Amino acid sequence: MVKQTIQIFARVRPTKKTTSVYSVDDEEAKAGSSLEFVVPRDLADGFINNKKESYVFRFQKVFDQESKQEEVFEHIAKPVADNVLGGYNGTIFAYGQTGSGKTFTITGGAERYSDRGIIPRTLSYLYQYFSQDSSKVYSAHISYLEIYNEVGYDLLDPRHEASRLEDLPKVTIMEDEDQNIHLKNLSIQQSANEEEALNLLFLGDTNRMIAETPMNQASTRSHCIFTVHVCSREPGSSTLRRSKLHLVDLAGSERVGKTGVGGLQLTEAKYINLSLHYLEQVIIALSEKNRSHIPYRNSMMTSVLRDSLGGNCMTTMIGTVSVDKRNIDESISTCRFAQRVALIKNEARLNEELDPTLVIIRLKKEIQSLKEELALATGEQREDELTEEEMQKLGQQLKTFLEDPDPDVTLDLGPDMRKIQHCFTLLKVMVREKFTGVADGGDSAPTPEVPSEPGSPQSEELKKLREMLQQRDNEISVLVNMLKKEKKKVLDAATQLASVTSGHTLSQSALQLPEATPSELAVIQDREPAPRDSAPYTVHRRRESSSPNFGVLAPCEQHIPGRLYEPQASFGVSMWGCINSAVRWNGR
Ligand SMILES: Nc1ncnc2c1ncn2[C@@H]1O[C@H](COP(=O)(O)OP(=O)(O)OP(=O)(O)O)[C@@H](O)[C@H]1O
Numbered sequence: 324m325v326k327q328t329i330q331i332f333a334r335v336r337p338t339k340k341t342t343s344v345y346s347v348d349d350e351e352a353k354a355g356s357s358l359e360f361v362v363p364r365d366l367a368d369g370f371i372n373n374k375k376e377s378y379v380f381r382f383q384k385v386f387d388q389e390s391k392q393e394e395v396f397e398h399i400a401k402p403v404a405d406n407v408l409g410g411y412n413g414t415i416f417a418y419g420q421t422g423s424g425k426t427f428t429i430t431g432g433a434e435r436y437s438d439r440g441i442i443p444r445t446l447s448y449l450y451q452y453f454s455q456d457s458s459k460v461y462s463a464h465i466s467y468l469e470i471y472n473e474v475g476y477d478l479l480d481p482r483h484e485a486s487r488l489e490d491l492p493k494v495t496i497m498e499d500e501d502q503n504i505h506l507k508n509l510s511i512q513q514s515a516n517e518e519e520a521l522n523l524l525f526l527g528d529t530n531r532m533i534a535e536t537p538m539n540q541a542s543t544r545s546h547c548i549f550t551v552h553v554c555s556r557e558p559g560s561s562t563l564r565r566s567k568l569h570l571v572d573l574a575g576s577e578r579v580g581k582t583g584v585g586g587l588q589l590t591e592a593k594y595i596n597l598s599l600h601y602l603e604q605v606i607i608a609l610s611e612k613n614r615s616h617i618p619y620r621n622s623m624m625t626s627v628l629r630d631s632l633g634g635n636c637m638t639t640m641i642g643t644v645s646v647d648k649r650n651i652d653e654s655i656s657t658c659r660f661a662q663r664v665a666l667i668k669n670e671a672r673l674n675e676e677l678d679p680t681l682v683i684i685r686l687k688k689e690i691q692s693l694k695e696e697l698a699l700a701t702g703e704q705r706e707d708e709l710t711e712e713e714m715q716k717l718g719q720q721l722k723t724f725l726e727d728p729d730p731d732v733t734l735d736l737g738p739d740m741r742k743i744q745h746c747f748t749l750l751k752v753m754v755r756e757k758f759t760g761v762a763d764g765g766d767s768a769p770t771p772e773v774p775s776e777p778g779s780p781q782s783e784e785l786k787k788l789r790e791m792l793q794q795r796d797n798e799i800s801v802l803v804n805m806l807k808k809e810k811k812k813v814l815d816a817a818t819q820l821a822s823v824t825s826g827h828t829l830s831q832s833a834l835q836l837p838e839a840t841p842s843e844l845a846v847i848q849d850r851e852p853a854p855r856d857s858a859p860y861t862v863h864r865r866r867e868s869s870s871p872n873f874g875v876l877a878p879c880e881q882h883i884p885g886r887l888y889e890p891q892a893s894f895g896v897s898m899w900g901c902i903n904s905a906v907r908w909n910g911r
Pocket residue numbers: 335336337419420421422423424425426427428432539541542543544573574575576643
């Protein structure tokens with residue numbers, strides 16, 4: 324919660340006449356500035372005259388006649404807009420006598436683009452911010468209320484042009500039990516971008532009650548409240564921030580006697596002055612300590628601005644003053660009003676709430692889950708089939724669960740046995756597909772391994788073993804290829820040997836004879852080779868391992884003098900053992 328007094332600023336309307344009745348003293352940046360009016364004593368009032376000659380008022384800042392709209396926006400509206408973007412309510416209201424520049428400050432002048440006032444500049448600032456801040460999703464809605472002769476009208480109502488004012492629906496105030504104000508018949512229109520928001524502003528301004536008065540050629544005869552409702556949410560979050568920015572152009576106070584108006588304008592002036600009087604009463608009540616009752620309900624304007632005055636809002640007032648000699652009294656009165664306003668303390672709260680639609684979805688789910696739990700507890704299982712949509716949702720849930728690398732992740736299916744069973748069926752299909760490549764089951768498929776939990780020691784071990792197995796497989800296939808080549812060489816050598824010894828030819832099939840007995844092998848391995856030209860030989864079979872294990876051949880890995888062949892390569896040396904075992908000389 325932010326406790327803050329209402330910030331007050333003064334703006335002096337430019338005047339063509341040079342005037343010495345006022346002076347602005349700009350003090351240190353933080354100390355603010357003061358505005359002084361000098362009113363010389365009127366000798367006509369007699370010699371004994373204790374009337375004050377100098378009136379000094381302090382403000383956060385005084386904008387003199389040369390101040391530009393840009394400057395006013397930067398100092399007054401921008402900080403308020405920033406707070407609104409942060410989730411706090413904000414109000415800026417302009418107060419002053421008629422023709423002192425309230426509408427010029429709040430809405431702006433129509434002649435030049437640089438004369439744009441606080442409303443269009445703030446809209447531009449807000450939408451620019453929305454597009455630049457990617458951390459949140461923003462939306463804005465706009466309402467425009469007019470209070471004319473104590474009756475509220477919706478300025479954005481399209482029937483304004485065609486209907487008479489009396490035929491338009493009246494905006495009425497409704498209060499809930501928490502004393503929050505709700506406005507019936509006031510439309511709140513969404514505006515997706517700056518252009519749409521400006522169109523709404525122009526539509527409302529065209530519908531405003533304007534009349535020519537002796538003080539102002541286009542005097543606004545009503546109080547107007549332009550409200551921007553900002554809503555923001557971080558993507559994926561269910562917390563919403565809703566804030567309101569009221570930009571208020573009050574109707575100007577005027578001295579009926581001085582301006583000499585009559586008829587309708589007199590009635591308007593009476594209503595305006597009465598509502599400003601009620602506003603003043605509220606301000607006085609708020610600035611007094613220990614005051615229990617604040618008369619908000621006296622007028623529609625104070626009821627609508629209830630939060631802005633002493634409530635959940637950061638409020639700023641701009642007192643517009645005219646420094647023509649004939650307007651000095653009204654200007655002093657405006658400054659006095661501002662000094663009282665500066666005593667009001669507001670307590671602005673961050674307007675965060677849970678998104679009601681998300682809360683409803685969550686509660687519905689909870690109810691469904693409780694119903695299912697109850698059915699499970701009472702033994703009433705649901706018999707009806709799962710819908711296609713439910714099954715798809717379960718499939719997606721299961722997929723997310725299986726793909727999540729987190730070992731602690733759980734699959735929440737609720738107490739509905741149909742869902743649990745469906746998930747098991749899906750899981751079975753998935754496992755079979757993965758391990759057998761068969762999409763739909765058959766009894767011949769082997770029982771799939773139960774996959775270990777990812778990241779567990781068993782799964783690591785399994786992974787290592789699989790890698791080793793793959794490596795061995797690769798080695799084996801290389802060796803098998805080499806074996807084939809060597810076998811060919813052996814065959815050639817044996818053929819050559821046979822032709823050298825007795826002219827017999829050794830066929831390849833001779834090397835694929837049945838296995839030699841252990842005693843035969845022993846004899847083969849102990850025997851010295853016979854001389855080259857010895858008696859005819861017989862070929863016995865030497866078992867070749869179906870999975871070539873060359874350890875069997877290892878004892879022959881050395882060159883033996885007198886052998887027929889010199890091995891060509893290290894593997895060839897091993898193969899020599901094969902020949903050694905396979906070809907036995909006749910003299911055994
Ligand atoms: N700071 C300024 N610079 C230039 N022109 C100004 C300034 N302030 C006011 N004016 C001009 O003075 C005239 C009266 O101003 P404006 O209509 O804003 O007064 P007002 O306080 O809203 O009066 P009312 O209460 O009668 O509506 C307008 O023509 C406006 O353009």
